[in-house]
Amino acid sequence: EPEVTQTPSHQVTQMGQEVILRCVPISNHLYFYWYRQILGQKVEFLVSFYNNEISEKSEIFDDQFSVERPDGSNFTLKIRSTKLEDSAMYFCASSAGTSGRNLYFGPGTRLTVT
Amino acid sequence: AQSVTQLGSHVSVSEGALVLLRCNYSSSVPPYLFWYVQYPNQGLQLLLKYTTGATLVKGINGFEAEFKKSETSFHLTKPSAHMSDAAEYFCAVSTGANSKLTFGKGITLSVRP
Numbered sequence: 001e002p003e004v005t006q007t008p009s010h011q012v013t014q015m016g017q018e019v020i021l022r023c024v025p026i027s028n029h030l031y032f033y034w035y036r037q038i039l040g041q042k043v044e045f046l047v048s049f050y051n052n053e054i055s056e057k058s059e060i061f062d063d064q065f066s067v068e069r070p071d072g073s074n075f076t077l078k079i080r081s082t083k084l085e086d087s088a089m090y091f092c093a094s095s096a097g098t099s100g101r102n103l104y105f106g107p108g109t110r111l112t113v114t
Numbered sequence: 115a116q117s118v119t120q121l122g123s124h125v126s127v128s129e130g131a132l133v134l135l136r137c138n139y140s141s142s143v144p145p146y147l148f149w150y151v152q153y154p155n156q157g158l159q160l161l162l163k164y165t166t167g168a169t170l171v172k173g174i175n176g177f178e179a180e181f182k183k184s185e186t187s188f189h190l191t192k193p194s195a196h197m198s199d200a201a202e203y204f205c206a207v208s209t210g211a212n213s214k215l216t217f218g219k220g221i222t223l224s225v226r227p
Contacts, residue, residue, distance in 0.1 A: 035215075041219065042204075042218060042219040042220060043204060043206075043215075043217040043220075044217070045214040045215060045216065056213070056214055058214075091157060093158075102163075103148075103160065103215065104160075105158040106157050107155075107156055107157040108157055
């Protein structure tokens, strides 16, 4: 069965550093998403991406965040200057966009900001 | 705006017992409703979903859920728990085919031998 993959599985960075989290969505999918889960809290929507542009973003997704689909297969989330409160599990997801709406999640990247 | 309420953080059942995980939602438009399961160190896996049509939805691993509009509920059930069902379960709502998901805070299911 096709799956969404994410790298790295765990990233440790110092406060103020830039990080790029990488995702490879399922190949024929058209809609791409990032969610995050701070330890012990609910999964929160960050951003959705379709047709090479952001279609929706949450208030969490401020100017420090950006997304890109640089080469037709990868989907990246960049955090320009990490803060301690960015420590979380980041999930990538993709969807074919057809009715019925199956959203497939990757295994997540655990980001630890020290 | 939409929201999901999952009361409690932990449910413990005996193997073979009924599993009931509660979910209530709030949505200003007809909702799409989902249950996801997360096993340790893994991503979120779709258990089942309700979009339109039949209100009793069957999913993987013997789980089912019933959409009750009058009660704004979408409770997850399984007649007989198995040890492998131990995981975290998330209820989620969206308002459109490709709209964002809004998750509940999740509930941890433990299964006692």
